[in-house]
Amino acid sequence: MKKGKIYAVGIGPGSREHRTLRAVEAIKESTGIVGYKTYIPLIEDLIEDQQVHRLGMKHEVERCEKALSLALQGKTVSLISSGDAGIYAMAGILFEVIEKNNALGKVNIEVVSGVTAxxxxxxxxxxxxxxxxxxxxxxxxxxxxxxxxxxxxxxxxxxxxxxxxxxxxxxxxxxxxxxxxxxxxxxxxxxxxxxxxxxxxxxxxxxxxxxxxxxxxxxxxxxxxxxxxxxxxxxxxxxxxxxxxxx
Amino acid sequence: MKKGKIYAVGIGPGSREHRTLRAVEAIKESTGIVGYKTYIPLIEDLIEDQQVHRLGMKHEVERCEKALSLALQGKTVSLISSGDAGIYAMAGILFEVIEKNNALGKVNIEVVSGVTAxxxxxxxxxxxxxxxxxxxxxxxxxxxxxxxxxxxxxxxxxxxxxxxxxxxxxxxxxxxxxxxxxxxxxxxxxxxxxxxxxxxxxxxxxxxxxxxxxxxxxxxxxxxxxxxxxxxxxxxxxxxxxxxxxx
Structure with a gap:
């Protein structure tokens, strides 16, 4: 089975024009998208046939677990943050969840930085x-x-x-x-x-x-x-x- | 005469994929580009018929003066920074140069943020x-x-x-x-x-x-x-x- 991949994507402040091209590419390449339900509409234009998993506020750990479980099935997944993925956002908790599940090395991870707030x-x-x-x-x-x-x-x-x-x-x-x-x-x-x-x-x-x-x-x-x-x-x-x- | 415009553009870390679309649009829309000579090659793919002004390190004030003088002629100019334009970069000195020349209000200014280092x-x-x-x-x-x-x-x-x-x-x-x-x-x-x-x-x-x-x-x-x-x-x-x- 192909190794799965998780992109921890920062989509920037929210408008299309302030995204990076790498963020756009990552989301388009993914077959799954996991994000806070309020942020998904901000990337609606990039959604074609990806499966979208919208989770609520304060469900950050579940979002990471969802992304990991998809990646462990060999899928490519974008885990969405607003702003920069590494500033008060999802990238850190993702690494912690992956480690807790002994899955470091079992999936590829790329943090895609964005314009922070x-x-x-x-x-x-x-x-x-x-x-x-x-x-x-x-x-x-x-x-x-x-x-x-x-x-x-x-x-x-x-x-x-x-x-x-x-x-x-x-x-x-x-x-x-x-x-x-x-x-x-x-x-x-x-x-x-x-x-x-x-x-x-x-x-x-x-x-x-x-x-x-x-x-x-x-x-x-x-x-x-x-x-x-x-x-x-x-x-x-x-x-x-x-x-x-x-x- | 049309009012000139200066974009203080942050091009992000340097690779194409980590630029924002707004940075790309601003540079393409400009008729003049002013930047540190080492950064200009990073945006070479965006240069068509803009006039490019390459200045040396430590010539930050001259770069802003050049951008201002072009904008005062009614031109649209991109003043290039790497990373984010507002973090240890050109946006601040640009505003100071514009004020010193009593040109606040005489040109439009847009700061285009980027992914900082x-x-x-x-x-x-x-x-x-x-x-x-x-x-x-x-x-x-x-x-x-x-x-x-x-x-x-x-x-x-x-x-x-x-x-x-x-x-x-x-x-x-x-x-x-x-x-x-x-x-x-x-x-x-x-x-x-x-x-x-x-x-x-x-x-x-x-x-x-x-x-x-x-x-x-x-x-x-x-x-x-x-x-x-x-x-x-x-x-x-x-x-x-x-x-x-x-x-």
């Missing part, structure tokens, strides 16, 4: 990252809040540009407010902040504000929050962090 | 990022080394996964060694480290090692160094950072 949001804001930067997820489903607080505090101390993933959901309405308070220990109140809902996909909205004025009530689970460092500035409609060139 | 290297290693992570450039051309040291120390304290950009060049042969020593204040000697030369482009090589054994002599300016957190592990040929799922 932080890059997509930054592009819509201008150029807020540019320099040393930190990505932090405010979801405490898998990480104790005390660890997240420590990460926020150190990122604040270090004057890093900060990208907040998963800034809010129904289960954690206060996390973003708490994060803002931690960062205000280290950053000026007028530190520029960019808020992008649905970055680089349908329904995008972009707002530039400050750390003190951050409208936490406008932030939802489809939002990225990017917090500037002490040099970040607002130029016209854009948020820009200078890297230090002498002009 | 950190994501590309991670995909070739397995899934080493996955969790909260820090990107740090070891280039002190534009940032004082004392700031870089502080960033390394805080990233070490925070147990972040760390991506090192620009880990070495002729002008700074010892920086990676110094960075390793700073991280060893906080991390175990056997912390897994991934080294990827030419990630996701021709001539790729991948190595998994440890912080203590990091072969700094093998690292060059085309290399990404990814340092795991305290949970990162080696599974078969892969480097994987668990996010915390209960298996």
């Amino acid at each position: 932080s890059s997509a949001a930054a592009a819509s804001l201008g150029a807020p990252i540019m320099h040393d930067h930190v990505s932090i997820s405010l979801s405490d489903l898998l990480t104790p809040w005390s660890v997240i607080e420590k990460h926020l505090d150190l990122a604040g101390q270090g004057d890093f540009v900060i990208s907040l993933y998963n800034p809010k959901s129904k289960g954690r309405p206060k996390h973003l407010q708490n994060a803002t308070e931690i960062l205000l220990r280290h950053r000026r109140k007028d530190t520029p902040v960019g808020i992008v809902i649905n970055a680089k996909r349908e329904g995008e909205s972009v707002k530039i504000t400050t750390l003190e004025a951050l409208p936490t009530e406008e932030v939802n689970m489809f939002t990225m929050v990017l917090i500037g460092n002490s040099n970040t500035k607002i130029l016209g409609d854009f948020l820009v962090t200078p890297r230090g060139y002498d002009l | 950190s994501s590309a290297a991670a995909a070739s290693l397995g899934a080493p990022i996955m969790h909260d992570h820090v990107s740090i450039s070891l280039s002190d051309l534009l940032t004082p080394w004392s700031v870089i040291e502080k960033h390394l120390d805080l990233a070490g304290q925070g147990d972040f996964v760390i991506s090192l950009y620009n880990p070495k060049s002729k002008g700074r042969p010892k920086h990676l060694q110094n960075a390793t020593e700073i991280l060893l204040r906080h991390r175990r000697k056997d912390t897994p480290v991934g080294i990827v030369i030419n990630a996701k482009r021709e001539g790729e090589s991948v190595k998994i090692t440890t912080l203590e054994a990091l072969p700094t002599e093998e690292v060059n300016m085309f290399t990404m160094v990814l340092i795991g957190n305290s949970n990162t592990k080696i599974l078969g040929d892969f480097l994987v950072t668990p996010r915390g799922y209960d298996l």
Whole structure:
């Protein structure tokens, strides 16, 4: 039997034009597709006769098990993540599930990287990252809040540009407010902040504000929050962090 | 006169298949292309009758000025970066040059994000990022080394996964060694480290090692160094950072 293959595919922010060609090729070459049901419509144009397995939120382990079981039957499977497959996404849990099932070496694996939400949001804001930067997820489903607080505090101390993933959901309405308070220990109140809902996909909205004025009530689970460092500035409609060139 | 447009395009790691469709469209739509001469061959297949302006390393400001002057003539120009245009790349300096020339609003600007080197290297290693992570450039051309040291120390304290950009060049042969020593204040000697030369482009090589054994002599300016957190592990040929799922 031919060895099966799993592509852990990052489809980027969601619109067709921000996918990579490798992601398109992988999905087209697959006979099976496994993904979170909300993401499958984003790749509907690539679905021909692949068998599609739509699973719910929080069923990440089952998604990986499904992909593995198909690959162990010799099939080629795409396991879908939005953004980059290796950033708060499916690639890591896939390797863990494969190892737990003693299947390392029994299937081929290729991680297909994509444009992560932080890059997509930054592009819509201008150029807020540019320099040393930190990505932090405010979801405490898998990480104790005390660890997240420590990460926020150190990122604040270090004057890093900060990208907040998963800034809010129904289960954690206060996390973003708490994060803002931690960062205000280290950053000026007028530190520029960019808020992008649905970055680089349908329904995008972009707002530039400050750390003190951050409208936490406008932030939802489809939002990225990017917090500037002490040099970040607002130029016209854009948020820009200078890297230090002498002009 | 039609308003000119500048695309700040991230072409991703370098191979055709890891570009986004938006990057391809932007370059094809442009009548002018401005880029570092080493990157232009990476997009040779997209060049038809655009005028191509190849500039040298360290001429970042001139590249932006060239793109702006073409756009002010009503042209559509692609300003090329490798990786993501907004991460240690051309987008930021472009906005600064435009502002300095009082040209904000006089030209249209679109930042086209791409797969950044950190994501590309991670995909070739397995899934080493996955969790909260820090990107740090070891280039002190534009940032004082004392700031870089502080960033390394805080990233070490925070147990972040760390991506090192620009880990070495002729002008700074010892920086990676110094960075390793700073991280060893906080991390175990056997912390897994991934080294990827030419990630996701021709001539790729991948190595998994440890912080203590990091072969700094093998690292060059085309290399990404990814340092795991305290949970990162080696599974078969892969480097994987668990996010915390209960298996």
